[in-house]
Amino acid sequence: MSHIPTLAGSFKPDIAPVLDSLALSALIAALPLITMFVTLGWLRWKAHWAGLAAAGVAILVAVLAFGMPVGLAALAATQGAAFGIFPIMWIVFTAIVLYQVTVRSGRFEDLRATFHLISDDPRIQAIIIAFCFGGLLEALAGFGAPVAITGVMLMAVGFSPLRAATVVLLANTAPVAFGAIGIPIITAGNLTKIPYTEIGAYVGHQTPIIALFVPLLLVLMADGRRGVRQTWPIAVVVGATFAVAQWISATWISVELTDIIASLAGLAAAVLFLRVWHPTGRDEALEALSAERERDLASVAAGDSTAYAADGSGDAATSAPRALDKAGDDYSVSIVELDQRARNLNARGISMALFPYLLVIAIFSVAKLVPAVKDWLASTDVKIPWPGTSGEILNHAGEPSGATTYTFQWLSSPGTLLLISALVVALVYGVGVSGLGAEMAATAHKMRFAFLTVASVLALAYVMNLSGQTITIGRWIAGAGVAFAFLSPLLGWIGTAVTGSDTSANALFATLQQTAATNAGIDPTLLVAANTSGGVVGKMISPQNLTIAATAVGLVGRESDILRKVLPWSVGLIVAVCLLVGLQSTILAWMLP
Numbered sequence: 001m002s003h004i005p006t007l008a009g010s011f012k013p014d015i016a017p018v019l020d021s022l023a024l025s026a027l028i029a030a031l032p033l034i035t036m037f038v039t040l041g042w043l044r045w046k047a048h049w050a051g052l053a054a055a056g057v058a059i060l061v062a063v064l065a066f067g068m069p070v071g072l073a074a075l076a077a078t079q080g081a082a083f084g085i086f087p088i089m090w091i092v093f094t095a096i097v098l099y100q101v102t103v104r105s106g107r108f109e110d111l112r113a114t115f116h117l118i119s120d121d122p123r124i125q126a127i128i129i130a131f132c133f134g135g136l137l138e139a140l141a142g143f144g145a146p147v148a149i150t151g152v153m154l155m156a157v158g159f160s161p162l163r164a165a166t167v168v169l170l171a172n173t174a175p176v177a178f179g180a181i182g183i184p185i186i187t188a189g190n191l192t193k194i195p196y197t198e199i200g201a202y203v204g205h206q207t208p209i210i211a212l213f214v215p216l217l218l219v220l221m222a223d224g225r226r227g228v229r230q231t232w233p234i235a236v237v238v239g240a241t242f243a244v245a246q247w248i249s250a251t252w253i254s255v256e257l258t259d260i261i262a263s264l265a266g267l268a269a270a271v272l273f274l275r276v277w278h279p280t281g282r283d284e285a286l287e288a289l290s291a292e293r294e295r296d297l298a299s300v301a302a303g304d305s306t307a308y309a310a311d312g313s314g315d316a317a318t319s320a321p322r323a324l325d326k327a328g329d330d331y332s333v334s335i336v337e338l339d340q341r342a343r344n345l346n347a348r349g350i351s352m353a354l355f356p357y358l359l360v361i362a363i364f365s366v367a368k369l370v371p372a373v374k375d376w377l378a379s380t381d382v383k384i385p386w387p388g389t390s391g392e393i394l395n396h397a398g399e400p401s402g403a404t405t406y407t408f409q410w411l412s413s414p415g416t417l418l419l420i421s422a423l424v425v426a427l428v429y430g431v432g433v434s435g436l437g438a439e440m441a442a443t444a445h446k447m448r449f450a451f452l453t454v455a456s457v458l459a460l461a462y463v464m465n466l467s468g469q470t471i472t473i474g475r476w477i478a479g480a481g482v483a484f485a486f487l488s489p490l491l492g493w494i495g496t497a498v499t500g501s502d503t504s505a506n507a508l509f510a511t512l513q514q515t516a517a518t519n520a521g522i523d524p525t526l527l528v529a530a531n532t533s534g535g536v537v538g539k540m541i542s543p544q545n546l547t548i549a550a551t552a553v554g555l556v557g558r559e560s561d562i563l564r565k566v567l568p569w570s571v572g573l574i575v576a577v578c579l580l581v582g583l584q585s586t587i588l589a590w591m592l593p
Contacts (some may be wrong), residue, residue: 132169492535
C-alpha cells in the first residue's frame with residue numbers, strides 16, 4: 001500500500017498503486033462497489049446507509065491505496081454529493097411534484113381512464129406506459145424522470161409498488177443510450193473525436209436487439225409465463241416496431257431524435273394493433289395483481305415492512321398505507337368504476353388528462369431541439385471551479401482534471417423545465433401556486449432519505465473517478481486483448497451502475513475503450529458504442545435509480561428488495577450484450593453500418 005498522504009496538495013492518480021500490480025489495484029478499487037452491493041443486496045441495509053458506507057470505503061481506498069490526499073478525497077466527495085442533489089435529484093423531485101399536482105387536481109384518474117381506453121389489460125398497459133411513454137420521457141428528460149413518473153402511473157392502473165418499480169426499471173433500458181436527446185452518445189463523440197453520428201449508428205445496431213425483447217420481458221415480469229402466452233403478439237409488434245424505428249433513425253435520420261421516433265412508432269403500433277387484436281386473460285391478470293397488492297398492504301399493516309413509510313416515520317399502520325394510497329391515487333376504485341369512467345370520458349377530458357405530459361414533451365422539444373433556445377439556455381449555466389480541487393487534481397496525463405468544475409444548470413436543467421411544467425399545470429388545473437408549494441414541501445419531506453442516498457452514491461462515484469479507482473478497474477479489464485471485445489460492455493455496465501448515468505459511464509470509459517480497441521486491432525467505434533450499450537442494462541441496478549424507483553412508489557428503504565428482483569435481469573442482459581458485441585467484432589461484422 002502507498003503511504004498515507006498529507007491533508008492537502010496536488011494529486012495525480014496512479015494506474016497500479018498497490019504493489020505495482022494492476023490486478024491487485026483493481027481488486028482494491030472494487031471494494032467500494034462490493035460494499036454497496038453487499039450491504040444493499042445481501043445485508044439489506046437501507047439505501048442511504050449502504051451509500052454512506054460505500055462512500056466511506058471509497059475515501060479510505062482513495063487515501064490508503066491510491067495515495068490521494070485526505071482533503072482532496074473529502075472535497076471530491078462533496079462535489080459528487082452536490083451533483084447528486086442538483087441536478088440529479090432536482091429532476092426527480094420536480095417530476096414527482098408534477099405528478100402530485102395532477103393527483104391533487106383529481107385529473108390523474110382521467111389519465112388512468114385514458115390509458116384504460118387504449119387497453120384495459122394491465123399487462124398491455126405496462127408496455128404502453130413503461131416502455132413507450134417511458135421511452136419518450138427518457139428521450140426528452142432522462143436522469144430518472146421516466147422511472148419516477150411511470151412508476152406511479154403503473155401503480156394507478158393496479159400494479160403493486162414492488163412490481164411497478166421492477167417493471168419500470170426493466171423498461172428503462174433500451175431508450176437509455178439515446179436518452180436526453182442523445183447526450184450519452186454525443187459525450188462519447190466529443191471525448192474520442194469519433195463523429196457521434198457514427199457512434200450512434202453502431203449503437204443503433206446493438207440496442208435494438210435488446211428493445212426487440214424488452215416488451216416480452218415486461219409481460220413476463222408482470223404476469224409470468226401465462227402473460228407471455230396471452231399477450232405475446234402485441235409485445236412482439238411493439239418491440240419490433242420500436243427496434244426497427246430505433247435502427248433506422250440512429251443509422252440514417254438523427255441520433256438526437258432516435259428515441260422520440262422509436263417511442264412514438266411503438267405507441268402508434270400498439271394503438272393500431274389493438275384495433276384488430278385483443279388479448280385473453282385480462283380478468284385473471286387483474287385478480288393476480290389485486291391479490292399481490294393486498295398482500296403488500298397487509299404486510300405493511302402487520303408491521304413487516306415499515307420501510308414502506310415514505311415519510312420515514314416507521315409507523316407502518318398509518319404512514320405506509322397513506323404513502324401507497326397517495327402514490328396510487330386511491331386503490332379502492334374498482335375496475336367497474338374505471339370502465340364507467342373511461343366510457344364517460346370526452347375529448348376534452350382526455351386532452352386535459354394528457355395535458356401535463358404533452359406540455360412536458362412540448363417544452364423539452366423546444367428546449368432541446370430549437371438551436372437558438374438550446375444555446376440560450378446553455379448560456380445561463382454557471383461554471384464553478386470546485387473549491388480546493390480545481391487545478392489540484394490531475395488526470396493520468398498530468399493535466400488538471402476537467403471533472404473538478406461543477407456546472408450549475410439553474411435554468412437549462414431538465415428539473416427546472418419540469419418545474420415550469422408543474423407551475424403551468426397547477427395554474428391550468430386550478431391547483432394554484434399555493435397548492436404547488438404545498439406539494440413541493442410534502443415531496444421534499446418524503447424524499448429526504450432519497451436525497452441522502454443519491455448524494456452519497458454520487459460522492460462515491462466522484463471519489464472513485466478522481467482518485468483513479470474507476471480507470472484502474474477499466475484498464476485491468478481492458479488487458480484481455482482481443483477477447484476484450486466480449487468484455488468491453490462490462491465497463492459501461494459498471495460505470496452506469498456506479499454513477500446512474502450512461503453519459504457518465506461514457507465520460508469515464510469512452511477514451512479507454514478507444515485506446516484498448518486500437519491496441520488490440522479492434523474497430524474503436526464498435527467498442528465505444530459497446531460502452532454505451534453496456535451502460536443501458538446497468539442503469540436498472542444503479543443505487544441512484546433504485547432509490548428513484550423506491551421513492552416514486554412509496555418503498556423508501558426497500559431498495560434492496562428491488563435490487564434482488566432486477567439484478568438477474570441486468571446480469572442476463574449484459575451477458576447477451578457482451579456476446580453480441582464480441583460476435584460483431586468477428587463473424588457478425590456484417591451487422592455493423
